[in-house]
Amino acid sequence: MSQNTSIDERIQSIVSAWKTHNSDTPEIAMILGSGLGPLADSLENPTKVAYQDLPGFPISTAPGHAGKAVMGMLEGKRVLAFQGRVHLYEGYSAAEAGIPVRFAHALGARKIVLTNACGGLNPAWSAGDIMLQTDYINFTGTNPLIGHNDPNVGERFLPMMDAYDLEYRQIAKAAARATDLELREGTYLAVSGPMYAPKAELRMFRLWGADAIGMSTVQELIVAHYLKMRVLGLSSVTDMAVADQGDHSGTTEENVIATAKATAPRFEKLIRALIPQL
Numbered sequence: 001m002s003q004n005t006s007i008d009e010r011i012q013s014i015v016s017a018w019k020t021h022n023s024d025t026p027e028i029a030m031i032l033g034s035g036l037g038p039l040a041d042s043l044e045n046p047t048k049v050a051y052q053d054l055p056g057f058p059i060s061t062a063p064g065h066a067g068k069a070v071m072g073m074l075e076g077k078r079v080l081a082f083q084g085r086v087h088l089y090e091g092y093s094a095a096e097a098g099i100p101v102r103f104a105h106a107l108g109a110r111k112i113v114l115t116n117a118c119g120g121l122n123p124a125w126s127a128g129d130i131m132l133q134t135d136y137i138n139f140t141g142t143n144p145l146i147g148h149n150d151p152n153v154g155e156r157f158l159p160m161m162d163a164y165d166l167e168y169r170q171i172a173k174a175a176a177r178a179t180d181l182e183l184r185e186g187t188y189l190a191v192s193g194p195m196y197a198p199k200a201e202l203r204m205f206r207l208w209g210a211d212a213i214g215m216s217t218v219q220e221l222i223v224a225h226y227l228k229m230r231v232l233g234l235s236s237v238t239d240m241a242v243a244d245q246g247d248h249s250g251t252t253e254e255n256v257i258a259t260a261k262a263t264a265p266r267f268e269k270l271i272r273a274l275i276p277q278l
Contacts, residue, residue, distance in 0.1 A: 007095050007102065010056030014103050017054045022047040022071055026080035028278055029104035029229075030271075031220060033116035034065065035260025036236060037083035039268050043072030051084075057103070058096045060084035063253050069100075075275045080104050087215050089194035094144040097216075098223030105227045111278050112224050113271070114233045117260040118214035119196070119241030121206050122186060127240055128263055129184050130270065132172050133164055133233030136218050137189040137210055144219045145226060154226040163225040168232040168278060175273035181266055186211025188235060190218035202243035213241055232278070234270070236263045 032039055040046075051057045051067045060067040065084025072079065082100050086092045104112065120129065149156045169185075176183035189205050191197060193215035197205070205213060212235055224231050238259040 007099065010099065011102050011106050013056040014054045014099070015106050018049060018069070018103075018107070021049050024071065024078060025108035026071055026104060027078045027109065027111065028080070028275065029101070029109040029112040030079055030081045031085050031100060031112070031114050032081055032083055033085065033216060033236070033260070034062065035117055035238070035257045036115050036264055036267060037066050038264060039271060040068070040070040040081035040083045042268070043070055043074050043079060043081060046070050046072035058086040058092050058099055060086055061090050062087060063257060075272050077275050077278070079275070080107065080109055085216055085220070088140055088142065088192040088219070089215060094140070094142040094146070094219045097219035098144040101220050101223040101227070101229070105229060109229070111230045112232070114217050114220055114224070114231060115267070116214050116217045116235050117238045117256055118188065118212040118235045119239050120212055120237040121189070121202065121241055122184070122211040123242045123245060125184055125211070125237055125240070127237055127259055129237040130181065130263065130267060131184040131186050131188070131212055131235040131237055132169060133188045133235060134169065134185050135164070135187040136221060137187060137205075137208060138218045139205075140190050140192045140218065142192075144223050154228070158222070158226055160222070160225060163221055163231060164233055165230040168230060171274050171277045172232060172234070172270070175270055175277070179269050179273045181270055183270070184211070184237070188217065188233065189213045191215055197241065199243040202241050206243070212237060234267070236260045236267055238263070
């Protein structure tokens, strides 16, 4: 499908293709970041469709992203899970990065869990921590809402102060306590990538108040909030990006994915504890 095809037309095409496989309405959507995709494999009675079989859907090329949409039951809820996402550094626009969110919304989902692997900027944290996203900084230089706005869909000048649902954040914290999991809380900063940031930028980001850094999620968050979806954000801290501490030579995509996979069982434990309450 041509990249010039409008986002709305692409969503219609994706929905039509998906409904030939499954016509159920998802209660919750979930985007699974690097190393976290296996959670979708635990869905009961799943429908699995590769992104390339959904005309108009952007194709994941990043390592650790299987590129499949999976719908099934998880802890009594019908969940539409995306095994992998697309990023700006792959050459996609901010609007294209938001296509999975718009697709989930078009199917009827009004709740979404956004997950990612990220670097830790807070020196009190460690690789392997799980972070509850409480706020964000968009340092990607772009925005998925740039361009024509349909006032019947969402606001032109969208307030983002409450983008992360406060009640969902409380649910996540209660679920972490109930399962004896330590849950960090902090601000996620997004860059376009694909390179890891230099020390000068890492120092700057920390001074801005960022606790973690990554190359995704913010475009999806903006689109979800625009569509009035309730959003929960969770991050797997896969490496430490503290400018003046430690040896950063081990910050590679292979190590990031390995740490995310090692964290995945605790991540799934938390997700399973909170999903029934969303």
